[in-house]
Amino acid sequence: MSASERDVPAQPRVVAGVSMRDLLASCAAAEAVSRPPRDPEPVPEVPVTGQPRKAA
Template sequence: MSATENTSTPKPKPYAVHGVSMRDLLAAGAAARAVSTPPRAPDAPVERPKAA
């Protein structure tokens, strides 16, 4: 170990989510997508020819 290394400060740990299941994470993403998507415009009415 060189004299310039600082051993008193811990190295930052990688960020991780603990205690949340993958199912919950996927459900939260799907819910956020559903809420943030604007409603679909209604389909145009179909003109049907009148019987003569």
């Protein structure tokens, strides 16, 4: 290791000026659009009160 490498303090590298927050947001957005849409959740049947249920 040369003397110049030892004298430079270790610093986090910045790639193209992109913050970690922006990078994570970009990854989340890419994942969201790459998945197929979810099926709609089923609507539970609510019995109507006051009326007898019909036999099947």
